[in-house]
Amino acid sequence: MPSETVVDLSRLQFALTAMYHFLFVPLTLGLSWLLVIMESAYVMTGKEIYKDMTRFWGKLFGINFAMGIATGITLEFQFGTNWAYYSHYVGDVFGVPLAIEGLMAFFLESTFVGVFFFGWDRLTRVKHLAVTFLVALGSNLSALWILIANGWMNNPVGAEFNYLTMRMELSSIRDVIFNPVAQVKFVHTVAAGYVTAAMFVLGVSSWYMLKGRDLKFAVRSFAIAAGFGLASVLSVIVLGDESGYTTGQVQRVKLAIIEAEWETHPPPAPFTVFGIPNDKTETTDYAIRVPWALGLIATRSVDEEVTGIKDLKKEAEKQVRNGMIAYEALEKLRRGDTNPEVRAAFEETKRDLGYGLLLKRYTPRVVDATPEQIRSAAADTIPKVAPVYWAFRVMVGLGMLLVFAAAFYFVALRKLVPQRWPAPALYDPIAVDRRRVRLVRRRIRPPALDHRGGAPDFPLRFQHRGRRCMVQLDRLRALLQRTACGRVVPHVQVLPLGAE
Amino acid sequence: MIFDYETLKLIWWVFMEILVIGFAVTGGFDMGVGALLPFLGRTDEERRVVINAVGPTWEGNQTWLITAAGACFAAWPLVYATAFSGFYTVIVLTLFALFLRPVGFDYRSKVEDPRWRSAWDWGLAVGGAVPAFTFGVTFGNLLQGAPFHFDEVLRVTYTGSFGALLNPFALLCGVVSLAMVVMHGGFYLQTRIEGPLVLRAEKASQVAALVLVVAFALGGLWVALGIEGYRIISMPDPGGAIAPLAKTVERAPGAWLDNYSRFEWLWLAPAFGLMGPLVANALARRGLLNLAFWTSAAAVSGVVATAGLSMFPFILPSSSQPNASLTVWDAVSSHATLQIMFWVVVVFLPLVLAYTRWVYRVLGGKVSVETVMENKHQMY
Numbered sequence: 020m021p022s023e024t025v026v027d028l029s030r031l032q033f034a035l036t037a038m039y040h041f042l043f044v045p046l047t048l049g050l051s052w053l054l055v056i057m058e059s060a061y062v063m064t065g066k067e068i069y070k071d072m073t074r075f076w077g078k079l080f081g082i083n084f085a086m087g088i089a090t091g092i093t094l095e096f097q098f099g100t101n102w103a104y105y106s107h108y109v110g111d112v113f114g115v116p117l118a119i120e121g122l123m124a125f126f127l128e129s130t131f132v133g134v135f136f137f138g139w140d141r142l143t144r145v146k147h148l149a150v151t152f153l154v155a156l157g158s159n160l161s162a163l164w165i166l167i168a169n170g171w172m173n174n175p176v177g178a179e180f181n182y183l184t185m186r187m188e189l190s191s192i193r194d195v196i197f198n199p200v201a202q203v204k205f206v207h208t209v210a211a212g213y214v215t216a217a218m219f220v221l222g223v224s225s226w227y228m229l230k231g232r233d234l235k236f237a238v239r240s241f242a243i244a245a246g247f248g249l250a251s252v253l254s255v256i257v258l259g260d261e262s263g264y265t266t267g268q269v270q271r272v273k274l275a276i277i278e279a280e281w282e283t284h285p286p287p288a289p290f291t292v293f294g295i296p297n298d299k300t301e302t303t304d305y306a307i308r309v310p311w312a313l314g315l316i317a318t319r320s321v322d323e324e325v326t327g328i329k330d331l332k333k334e335a336e337k338q339v340r341n342g343m344i345a346y347e348a349l350e351k352l353r354r355g356d357t358n359p360e361v362r363a364a365f366e367e368t369k370r371d372l373g374y375g376l377l378l379k380r381y382t383p384r385v386v387d388a389t390p391e392q393i394r395s396a397a398a399d400t401i402p403k404v405a406p407v408y409w410a411f412r413v414m415v416g417l418g419m420l421l422v423f424a425a426a427f428y429f430v431a432l433r434k435l436v437p438q439r440w441p442a443p444a445l446y447d448p449i450a451v452d453r454r455r456v457r458l459v460r461r462r463i464r465p466p467a468l469d470h471r472g473g474a475p476d477f478p479l480r481f482q483h484r485g486r487r488c489m490v491q492l493d494r495l496r497a498l499l500q501r502t503a504c505g506r507v508v509p510h511v512q513v514l515p516l517g518a519e
Numbered sequence: 520m521i522f523d524y525e526t527l528k529l530i531w532w533v534f535m536e537i538l539v540i541g542f543a544v545t546g547g548f549d550m551g552v553g554a555l556l557p558f559l560g561r562t563d564e565e566r567r568v569v570i571n572a573v574g575p576t577w578e579g580n581q582t583w584l585i586t587a588a589g590a591c592f593a594a595w596p597l598v599y600a601t602a603f604s605g606f607y608t609v610i611v612l613t614l615f616a617l618f619l620r621p622v623g624f625d626y627r628s629k630v631e632d633p634r635w636r637s638a639w640d641w642g643l644a645v646g647g648a649v650p651a652f653t654f655g656v657t658f659g660n661l662l663q664g665a666p667f668h669f670d671e672v673l674r675v676t677y678t679g680s681f682g683a684l685l686n687p688f689a690l691l692c693g694v695v696s697l698a699m700v701v702m703h704g705g706f707y708l709q710t711r712i713e714g715p716l717v718l719r720a721e722k723a724s725q726v727a728a729l730v731l732v733v734a735f736a737l738g739g740l741w742v743a744l745g746i747e748g749y750r751i752i753s754m755p756d757p758g759g760a761i762a763p764l765a766k767t768v769e770r771a772p773g774a775w776l777d778n779y780s781r782f783e784w785l786w787l788a789p790a791f792g793l794m795g796p797l798v799a800n801a802l803a804r805r806g807l808l809n810l811a812f813w814t815s816a817a818a819v820s821g822v823v824a825t826a827g828l829s830m831f832p833f834i835l836p837s838s839s840q841p842n843a844s845l846t847v848w849d850a851v852s853s854h855a856t857l858q859i860m861f862w863v864v865v866v867f868l869p870l871v872l873a874y875t876r877w878v879y880r881v882l883g884g885k886v887s888v889e890t891v892m893e894n895k896h897q898m899y
Contacts, residue, residue, distance in 0.1 A: 085621035099603025110596020111852040118593035121586030122867040130579030137575040185673040188853040
């Protein structure tokens with residue numbers, strides 16, 4: 020057994036590299052489509068300003084794409100360097116989408132991205148637009164295959180354990196591709212990427228507006244980003260809800276952790292709006308609950324239960340015991356035992372073999388585990404509640420809808436240039452002047468309120484339900500990117516930016 | 520086309536060879552150009568000429584590496600698990616060097632400061648030379664076998680060290696690999712640039728070609744007379760699913776030449792590796808630059824294929840427990856996975872080649888100091 024410190028460090032390393040990679044990738048996912056939109060406007064209207072816009076944002080796309088590549092190779096290699104047994108155990112299934120991603124998607128985007136930058140004078144307008152489109156298609160297909168791989172990690176369908184080769188083997192590629200978790204993850208994540216890109220364009224355009232530079236360019240970019248962002252943020256909300264439903268169906272532990280559901284409540288389960296989860300007492304302190312809400316969202320019914328953490332632990336105990344039977348049978352089979360009873364026992368329990376292997380940490384022989392050790396192994400299936408619970412709440416409470424709705428509102432009224440408020444609100448994180456942001460936010464609310472005729476926070480909290488935890492870093496990411504671009508923008512010397 | 524398992528295992532060995540050669544030929548010249556960058560370009564403009572000769576296409580070329588690794592994951596999971604974790608330090612070193620490339624290409628010319636630019640030039644040189652060298656070292660270790668074994672649940676344990684990876688034979692293979700990409704990069708540059716730089720690139724590739732021939736010949740002698748090869752004595756039917764420990768393997772001097780005595784036409788691969796660089800040199804001296812580049816590409820393919828063919832059917836032999844050696848027969852994925860991935864490759868690889876060709880046509884033409892100065896803000 021490798022030492023647990025090494026395992027923990029490897030986990031930490033994977034978390035860091037994955038998050039670092041994911042600072043850049045969502046931006047390029049969305050920015051590539053914004054480039055397609057801008058260049059389409061150029062091809063259709065023939066106005067040079069749209070070409071300038073495409074080149075300007077293209078350059079910002081380029082520097083993020085480069086960082087995406089630099090950080091992406093690490094992620095791929097890491098499976099082999101740090102998670103060798105995982106690579107062997109699931110490579111037969113998990114390697115497939117990764118390899119397809121390389122051949123179908125990554126080749127496409129990285130081969131054409133060079134033509135995007137250097138082909139302006141060598142191709143007709145329509146052909147160049149086609150190249151831009153292929154770059155966007157490639158990067159989004161890339162996300163599809165990676166999320167199919169990730170979806171399989173969350174919900175491993177279409178695979179069976181083979182005791183001869185000691186690994187999971189592909190039984191149905193169709194199940195792997197049309198895995199419901201993979202599908203909702205894909206749409207939810209790319210939509211979140213589109214939001215990130217729209218936020219980025221909105222932020223940089225606002226910076227130009229505030230400085231009074233290249234206004235024609237900035238206003239047009241702002242308008243496109245506002246429309247694209249509003250559509251995307253609405254998609255994120257709807258698809259996030261879908262994702263919550265799928266999680267409730269196939270990943271009950273994840274749902275229970277996110278909601279800090281310690282007990283199984285009689286259906287329909289109440290939703291905890293606020294509370295402080297306590298791992299020791301296994302309760303949520305100071306909980307404020309809304310009756311029915313969680314049951315409705317997670318099961319879309321009034322009579323299905325949402326299983327609580329305590330009951331899930333009990334179920335896991337049964338699975339660990341099953342896993343012990345599977346492990347015992349596996350050892351016999353590997354020693355060459357051909358007794359059909361052993362084989363039957365193995366086939367019946369092999370689904371839970373992984374739960375049995377959780378015991379390796381406590382007893383290398385697995386089969387001689389004490390009830391105490393079984394309880395510990397079962398407890399290991401439940402991660403710490405508080406980090407996931409709070410991360411999810413931060414993600415849901417970000418309130419991006421408001422920003423895009425307001426931005427779109429002013430674009431639609433053609434009041435953008437005299438209306439200076441959106442610009443500081445978006446640009447300020449670059450200056451890291453929090454007090455001013457807060458002041459400005461207070462100023463944002465009234466017009467948005469008047470227009471929509473309701474409290475903007477209310478629908479948000481509830482519509483955002485179920486967004487994936489990984490995406491909760493959205494705001495931080497957007498903020499970091501804007502910070503980074505604040506430094507880079509002065510160096511981006513693409514253009515004479517327009518005639519102003 | 521539905522193939523039996525044994526045939527698919529063989530086909531997948533060919534696919535992996537193609538992907539690795541694809542990377543050595545395309546990514547190879549990028550890395551060679553990177554390694555030469557600070558030595559060829561004396562002024563900032565000259566260096567930008569060198570960078571822009573490969574800048575627009577290097578991303579696609581590096582994808583051969585990503586795809587080869589992905590395909591290895593899918594088709595040879597045990598190899599992926601064992602090689603990447605066993606050669607950990609070398610892989611991490613390679614990764615850190617590779618980090619410098621995308622950032623070097625994209626960020627270098629966006630800031631005027633000469634210190635910034637010169638720093639990234641050296642970054643690109645490290646990003647080209649170090650991976651080239653470490654890939655050679657890795658192949659050198661594959662040829663000697665690595666100390667690893669499996670436990671009862673097929674968990675791999677590696678018992679070597681970083682120092683052991685850098686043994687004399689592996690270092691020689693590193694020199695072969697580095698000389699190979701420098702030569703290849705030099706020949707590629709000559710087809711893409713104009714001005715006095717061409718002469719310098721020619722000189723570099725001529726020297727590198729000679730180093731390659733000498734080092735490659737030395738390596739060949741070493742493999743024939745020095746290091747021990749591996750040979751399968753007995754194993755179960757290759758048409759079935761086999762675990763790595765089911766076969767018997769012996770170590771023997773000169774065993775890596777077995778394949779050549781069985782199939783004499785295989786000598787073509789080392790012949791390409793030995794003669795290719797010399798022919799390319801002669802062609803370049805006569806001004807037949809495109810032909811010289813393609814001959815160099817054939818030489819690169821010959822060198823890589825030589826390593827693969829000598830070891831076949833071994834992929835990663837184990838020096839501490841030879842029976843645990845990974846081969847094309849027992850380190851592969853299931854029949855279903857190989858069959859599905861066969862179709863993916865058959866459909867997408869020709870497509871990739873087709874659009875790569877189109878992209879090179881569109882972005883062709885010579886780069887000179889004048890073109891760089893005219894497009895100061897657009898080019899790398």
